[in-house]
Amino acid sequence: MAKVIVVTSGKGGVGKTTTSASFASGLAMRGNKTVVIDFDVGLRNLDLIMGCERRVVFDIINVINGDAALSRALIKDKHCDNLFVLPASQTRDKDALSLEGVERIINELKETFDYIVCDSPAGIEHGAFSALYFADEALVVTNPEVSSVRDSDRILGILAAKSKRAVEGLDPVKEHLLVTRYNPSRVAAGEMLSVDDIQEILRIPLLGVIPESESVLQASNSGTPAIHIDKSDVAEAYKDMVARFMGDDVPMRFVAAEKVSLFKRLFGGH
């Protein structure tokens, strides 16, 4: 059964698109037929990060409006045979994303793909809402700073109240926490929130921690998802995170050595 996963955060600039690209690539590298959809209509970025911007002819709005068949809008990824990109429109705005249209596309994609990754725009308006509405699972991307954590909290509230699963009274959307731009030494210096601090507020299971790294910038400028940057800790962290998502038991790396207190906080109260 195909799974729909939204990559969301509330706040902008925390690494949603970087994560969507690497997460979708990681799923595909493990043999899953995967499609990643850019919901950021009007500010399309995913195609740049995936390095396929010059191959965009039709986009999600064309498909919703019936101007193009879905198969014509899907772009095959240059790294993985199992991965396709459905780009956003650059010339329209988010109101063009009708829930009926999105549902039609997702249902059609479910027939072919194992995983449908929805890259949400920032904010809590219509674009973000249409990206999360059909989700079965959610990757909540958070930076170790208070405003990002609060916005993630807000998005979690919306997932719990307004997603299709919530509205129809089905099992709730499964939530995963992904902390990005994590710098253990700055955490130790008290300049950043620790993973413990973030979990103390958000209280959802931790799927992974992606370290702060120069290689992310290089990756996006070269149109290569960060997971493909060989021997970088970011690529390793994304691979770990995908493995955990697929059910493997992988120890958490790139985190300050505070495991004990983390579990104490998680299970031992305050």
Added chain:
Amino acid sequence: MPKETPAFKIKNANLPLFVLHAMTPDMTQFKLQLEAHLGQMPDFFASAPVVLGLAAIAESDTTPDFADLASFMRQRGMSIAGVLGGSMQQREAARNSGLGLFPDTPTRTTRKHAPAEPPPAIEPAAPVPEPPVTEPVPAPEPAPAKAAAVPPRHPTLVIDKPVRAGQRIHAEGGDLVVLAIVNAGAELIADGDIHVYAPLRGRALAGARGDTAARIFAQCMEAELVSIAGYFQVFEEGIPAALRGKPVQVVLEGERITLSALASVR
């Protein structure tokens, strides 16, 4: 005559009502200032029934001439539905002038159990009928009247999922119990008490309809704001260190919000 068609029915209603608090027992001065005030905004009360609050003059030996006061106010477009608070003599005099008696400020007992003193058989927010009448309206059978006066007890609202930034939970007419974390930017509102058996980091507003006896209980107090019956307290510098993160209860004492550690009483 046909018994089948009921001539009236009794329903509980929560209607908005102004309370006109008398701040001085000197009714001449009271009328003078009220007159001047109404002169500035003549339509302010526009025949709306008001309740005369006597709490501030309850200690005074004087008893206002309620019949005179009622006619003074009626001439100016106001009608007194009844009095609130006051001394025994004052309330007795009000009753004799045909005014209704509202129980003293609503207390826990009136909210949760039958009131100790049966309230007068008068619809709380009904305009005062014609000139002062000694007999209250149709005089229904006492039993249903008494039942109608007890506000319905709404079941406690229990929330077992995190309450997150931007979410607002409102327990209308009753208590609110939250078993999961209440994060900064979330808001809890209850007409009764609020209990949080997890960290409380957002806002909590108990007694939202004016129940000054409502309380807030938090197992781990880190709230941004607490309020009881409209009186509120913000914590710009955080909760005082002695209480931060501790089990705390919040009560209203007079007009002051007080926080205290929840310790078991032996």
